[in-house]
Amino acid sequence: xxxxxxxxxxxxxxxxxxxxxxxxxxxxxxxxxxxxxxxxxxxxxxxxxxxxxxxxxxxxxxxxxxxxxxxxxxxxxxxxxxxxxxxxxxxxxxxxxxxxxxxxxxxxxxxxxxxxxxxxxxxxxxxxxxxxxxxxxxxxxxxxxxxxxxxxx
Numbered sequence: 001x002x003x004x005x006x007x008x009x010x011x012x013x014x015x016x017x018x019x020x021x022x023x024x025x026x027x028x029x030x031x032x033x034x035x036x037x038x039x040x041x042x043x044x045x046x047x048x049x050x051x052x053x054x055x056x057x058x059x060x061x062x063x064x065x066x067x068x069x070x071x072x073x074x075x076x077x078x079x080x081x082x083x084x085x086x087x088x089x090x091x092x093x094x095x096x097x098x099x100x101x102x103x104x105x106x107x108x109x110x111x112x113x114x115x116x117x118x119x120x121x122x123x124x125x126x127x128x129x130x131x132x133x134x135x136x137x138x139x140x141x142x143x144x145x146x147x148x149x150x151x152x153x
Contacts, residue, residue: 016103022095022145023061023068027080029089031060031073038062044069051075052124059124070095070124093131093141101128101146108132108144120146 028034031049038044044062051058056078060071072092074081083092098104101120109115114136120128123145132142 016098016100016107018096018098020097021067022097022143023070024094025070025072025092025143027084027089027092028071028073029084031058031071034071034073034089035060035062038069038071050124054122055124056080057124061125093143095129095143095145098144098146101130101144101148104144104146105130113137 026034035046035049039046039062042064044064047061047063047068049058049060053075056075057080058073058075062069062071072080074084080092105115105118105120114133115130116133117130120130123129127145127147129143129145132144134141
């Protein structure tokens with residue numbers, strides 16, 4: 001490994017670097033059917049299942065050791081339903097936690113990354129979220145989140 005490779009990430013988002021993986025999201029046709037595999041067969045632990053009208057999904061949060069897995073099912077027509085119809089079920093996004101979402105969004109936008117959500121929006125589990133476009137992230141949908149609530153500095 002070259003010195004250059006070991007130095008990578010040292011200046012990441014100007015002091016607002018990713019602090020961890022918040023969750024991995026999988027797009028499914030039906031949350032209940034998917035839980036037969038993830039919970040009943042693989043043994044992931046159900047944390048909660050809820051509908052989010054704001055996001056247009058039914059979401060199940062499952063714990064796999066230290067990792068949270070989110071199963072998302074579209075509640076009706078929209079981008080997720082279209083994606084399900086064209087691509088089918090499977091990996092949707094990985095969510096990275098950052099200390100300050102607004103600062104991280106400013107930093108990545110300044111670096112030329114296409115931000116889907118210009119302003120943070122409420123996450124299904126609370127906190128604030130925003131997505132980065134796959135065309136700017138090597139082909140994978142990336143969600144950034146922080147654990148701040150709206151109105152919190």
